Amino acid sequence: MAEPAAAAxxxxxxxxxxxxxxxxxxxxxxxxxxxxxxxxKFAERARSDMLRLIGVDQAAIWRDGAMFAVRDVKVEYLRPARLDDDLLVTTRLDALKGATIALRQDISRLGAPLVRAHVRAAFIGLDGRPRRIPPAICAAMERLTGNGREEST
Structure with a gap:
């Protein structure tokens, strides 16, 4: 399967x-x-492509018997988006510990906030039991913290 363009x-x-x-x-x-x-759905796409961009291969993780599963989401709807709007989903890492990851996702239009979401996902085995997030994934996630600031275009 061909790799998507980085901009995508x-x-x-x-x-x-x-x-x-x-x-x-x-x-x-x-x-x-x-x-x-x-x-x-917009937030899910953003999370999936964020992981792909920072080098986390979710298909490989699944083949190894694990996956991320959303545990809970809190969403605030501030303003509506409309047909043909260009939106931006901004994802930031709030916490990474043990078997869970917490993310803040903001959806905006021209800098104006439309939706705020707080997402918590668990790293689980295919049996549904929590697993520690592997060190390689934690290291990749460092790109989204002040500790591992890195710009990509």
Missing amino acids: LGRVEADAHLFPVRVYWEDTDAGGIVYYANYL
């Missing part, structure tokens, strides 16, 4: 992953406003 994965700047999203018809309700659940 977004970019890491300072301590955040930035992921652009365009709103299509399929994302909206009959009024042309983004359906609330689709913000979760």
